[in-house]
Amino acid sequence: MQQDAMQTKEKIISLLRMNGPSLPVHIAKGTGLSILFASAFLSELFYEKKIKISDMKVGNSPLYLLPGQEPQLERFFQYLKSKEKEAFLLLKERKFLKDDEQQPAIRVAMREIKDFAIPFQRGEEIYWRYFTVPEEELDKKEKPIIVKIKEEVVQKEPEEDKLRVGKSGIEENLNIFNEEEGEIKKPERKKTARKRSNKKHDEQFFNKIKEFLSEKNIEIIDIQSFNKNDLVLKIKEDKKEKLLIAYNKKRIISSDLMKAYKKSLEANLPYMILSLGEPAKNLKELISAIKELSEIDKIE
Numbered sequence: 001m002q003q004d005a006m007q008t009k010e011k012i013i014s015l016l017r018m019n020g021p022s023l024p025v026h027i028a029k030g031t032g033l034s035i036l037f038a039s040a041f042l043s044e045l046f047y048e049k050k051i052k053i054s055d056m057k058v059g060n061s062p063l064y065l066l067p068g069q070e071p072q073l074e075r076f077f078q079y080l081k082s083k084e085k086e087a088f089l090l091l092k093e094r095k096f097l098k099d100d101e102q103q104p105a106i107r108v109a110m111r112e113i114k115d116f117a118i119p120f121q122r123g124e125e126i127y128w129r130y131f132t133v134p135e136e137e138l139d140k141k142e143k144p145i146i147v148k149i150k151e152e153v154v155q156k157e158p159e160e161d162k163l164r165v166g167k168s169g170i171e172e173n174l175n176i177f178n179e180e181e182g183e184i185k186k187p188e189r190k191k192t193a194r195k196r197s198n199k200k201h202d203e204q205f206f207n208k209i210k211e212f213l214s215e216k217n218i219e220i221i222d223i224q225s226f227n228k229n230d231l232v233l234k235i236k237e238d239k240k241e242k243l244l245i246a247y248n249k250k251r252i253i254s255s256d257l258m259k260a261y262k263k264s265l266e267a268n269l270p271y272m273i274l275s276l277g278e279p280a281k282n283l284k285e286l287i288s289a290i291k292e293l294s295e296i297d298k299i300e
Contacts (some may be wrong), residue, residue, distance in 0.1 A: 042064050
């Protein structure tokens with residue numbers, strides 16, 4: 001019996017070597033096993049670290065592949081969701097993408113296509129690289145720069161005094177010349193620690209919302225808007241589309257409720273609201289009062 005199991009596993013590895021990334025149904029067909037037994041053998045091979053499993057799914061199943069066959073997963077990119085496919089094609093074309101320069105929906109998609117988008121950091125910045133492109137290539141893509149100092153000419157002064165660069169002079173006269181573009185650019189100022197802190201805070205807020213929705217089995221369809229104050233998502237819950245407005249604060253007030261309501265009218269969708277804490281007491285009372293209200297009429 002053990003001998004048969006070993007032979008079956010060898011057969012599966014042989015099929016993967018020949019066909020590349022495959023679904024359990026393909027393995028079942030190639031081995032003559034049921035899909036249930038084929039899946040069981042594939043799971044064993046995975047835990048034995050002889051094969052790998054893709055993060056992406058074709059239908060409801062991941063793809064099984066041998067180490068080194070990762071580039072062949074490109075053949076299945078059409079099975080990605082719409083926004084994930086857009087992110088895949090963008091990253092494949094450009095090779096590298098800076099996270100905070102992308103649209104919110106693309107940033108979300110990058111975190112979903114783990115087979116193809118590999119994150120890495122440069123200082124405080126997050127970048128994404130296409131999975132077949134080595135990280136070192138980013139340095140080659142950066143354009144060469146030459147630092148030049150403008151001459152500050154003083155009339156009737158000796159030649160050696162024509163170039164005056166003190167501590168403040170460097171700040172005023174130092175420019176960066178981009179050879180390819182043929183233009184002079186001011187050097188970028190370093191971002192402050194506070195700005196980095198705010199960016200990290202926004203990222204944490206977004207991840208909290210994403211985790212909350214994942215736990216509730218709510219699917220994110222699209223990101224309508226995302227800023228430091230609020231996040232507006234189109235979601236799907238129990239096969240019904242809704243608008244989600246998440247506020248990045250602990251207390252929401254009546255004006256927040258009205259803002260969310262207006263957005264739902266614009267989108268023609270029912271809506272739900274999330275915040276980092278309980279709504280204000282007067283808002284809870286207002287919502288309760290509205291629920292109990294049957295009609296408002298005018299006395300003539």
